[in-house]
Amino acid sequence: MIIFNKDWLVNENIQEQVERALNLGEVTRDEFEQVKLRYPVGFYTPNLFIRIGLFLLTLVIAAFSGGLISLIMMNSRMLESPAYLFFLGIIAYVALEFMVREKKHFRSGVDDALIWTSGGLILTGMLWSSDSILNAYGDLAVSGFVFLLATYYTLRFADVLMAVISTLALVFLVFFGWQRIGFYSLQTMPFLIIILTAVLYLAADRMRQHPAFVYYKNCLQVVSLVALLVCYAAGNYFVVREIGTELVEERLTPDSQIPLYWFFWAWTFIVPIAYISWGIKRKDQLLLRSGMILVAVAAFTLRNYYHLMSAEALLSIVGAGLLAFAYGVISYLKTPKHGFTSAELSDGSMIDNIQVESLIVAETMSAPDLPAQGRLGGGTFGGGGASGDF
């Protein structure tokens, strides 16, 4: 099914692991070069920035080639039928297969761009040509089409973003399907989605460790991430309440409660903590980081319904609390304990020495706003905002 040379994919995985060991100082550069010679990879995979450039340029080529073909055929009636989009999509797909098979492109930007172009065109063509199905089944049909297409691309090209789309489309497919045929669908929906994503997570997590799925390692990783996040969202109080009221088309007053509200409130707070503790126990970065994000989501959910204090006071207190917590952990881990350390283990994560951190600081940390009359004309102090009126 997968289009790439399987030996090279396996070798690529080996090189990646040894390179990590190199960054950790476990093997020497000579040894890494030895491994590279023994396990060669013939793919064309350029540096990340070149990949971005190739991606953009391929999109330019695709757009203008499509435009040129349309210009030539402008006078025929071809352009009015969905078959035309299929036709363009298939040209893009053939180009994609050619580039990958003959030119050995692998995550080079060219293949990424062609995956998106061909997928988008074929999907639009499909939806356009199936008007009647769409009218009858609407959302269900769209999520079904997207799921099939994205799954195909995931299996064939092991593309990470397509794996994300395919997972989300599956969730929507089950959601809309159950809504149509389900038994007490509104009440059972959160539990169904929770079970579905929990199973997905466990399956993807198992498969990730298994050598048979080594080609799809990255895809399985993002599938587990998406499953974890959706599993939480399905039981989050805000999501359940808002989607529930949307579906029954009934406005809840702020005081009224949804059924089983205690369960959803408990879910909102317990799951992030469970992810974090599970992540610490298993030393699993994915669980730990999702848990950290979800703690913030839980806090926003609470704040949406209960206003304990003003936003700015809350910001200051939470900020100070986070700093104190981080300080506590850093001093606790000054010498590594229980296999945890606060130090950076390798510097391999720096991409092309681009200092991402400093750019984020420049973008978000410009000094707080000054009141308008404080300076000429207004605008903001430091960072973003208009400054033409200086």
Place this chain on the structure above:
Amino acid sequence: MNTDLYEKLFEEGCISKESLERIRSKRQNPLFSLHWELKTLLYLGVMLLSTGLGILIYKNIDTIGHQVIIAAIAAISGSCFFYCFKHKKPFSKTRVTVSNAWFDYILLLACLSFLSFLGYLQFQYTIFGTAYGLATFIPMVVLFYVAYAFDHLGILSMAITNLGVWLGLSISPTSLLYTAWGNDNLILTGLFLGFFLMAIAFLSDRCLFKPHFWFTYMHFATHLSFISILAGYFYNYDRPGSVLWLFITFLAGYYAYTDAMKHRSFYFLLLVTLYAYISVSALLIRVMLLNDNIASFYLCFIYFICSAIGMIRILKYLNKKVKTS
């Protein structure tokens, strides 16, 4: 974690006995790094605290409580600076690494609360009078000083942004694109600042005075100069001399290209190639559309297809050249 892969590599003679032993003993007690998680928490903490305090001041500006808040901000800034100066490592012309992330973020908090404090003083008591230039000049000087004294890239970026503000430009990474470039003065200021930063980047690197600041300076310089040049061209589109703007692109582009090659930076190579491509295309499309007929329209489409293919070849060539150099 298992060591099967390394056992196999050892048997095949790719790695030495010592490396295998090292890996075995390391994998027996693997260390799990919380470095980035802690950094994120510190970043969020500093961001939330400084934003919260910043809003608190102005919400309470006419109440009695605001004196307390101001005092608190001054105290935070003062104590953070005190802490940082106490634990400061001696100045060096090269990179100074700090032992933990905590220090960097406390310094950031010190600077941000200092800026809030100055802003408040200016607002309430107009300490800098009506010399508005001064109100942005002083924070800028302080930021540059702190960036060099403590070797902090984040604060250096803030200082460069502030330099832009002082000159009347908003140059934080995303706001560059949304700036209304509709006036000659602004464009010339942008161009001047871009070239100025390029010169600083060159000097940092050449004189070995904080050479690792090169990237930050060059990042702002490249975007600022190329966007100013393109803005200058399109703003003066109908004037006769407008094409001259594009020739400046080639001068700046040539310099940025040699600089990127010297530092083997894919990031700057990509930037130079794309900006140069946009400039050349702008010029050629203009020439091609001189005759207003369908043929020239076709010609434009064909131009984009062929030129993009050409650009892909160039990028691939550059990728190879940097890798082998």
